[in-house]
Amino acid sequence: MASRWIRPEVYPLFATTGVAVGICAMQLVRNITTNPEVRVLKEKRAAGVLENFDEGKRYSQHGFRKFIDGKRPEIMPGINSFFSDPPKY
Template sequence: MASSRWIRPEVYPLFAAMGVAVGICGFQLFRNITINPEVRVNKQNRAAGVLENFEEGQKYSENFLRKFVRNKKPEIMPSLNSFFSDPQN
């Protein structure tokens, strides 16, 4: 009875949106725990205090996606935009 009340076809987009949001949060949590230089999980690393590890921080902040997108134009469909905007085509 309760499942027929809450699980209707109208609610599926809400479940999908919430699932994507929870997935993104979980990914970011996992990424921060595993490779963030400022997060220290074990006791030995926490006792080290503030570390001056600029190289590791630079490596963390300059990830693959940023390096890939850095020299690209901010366009969604570059070939379609150039087709309609360039007069020589």
């Protein structure tokens, strides 16, 4: 039975599925541990709605968002500028 599923052709499928599960797990852990709107402990849930704007801003403006902030939303900027910008003589 194992030889039927464990073939070299299936390795990319296992790899992509593993990466997707890893990304989902990372996001789940991030939300449970740092999201200001998620309260796991009963004592914190009893507090009700909190006006904690600083904590919310820290959560939403994480390191990756700060890294890409201000950059053009392009995948290959060199190729895009070569084909879209007029030549500079």
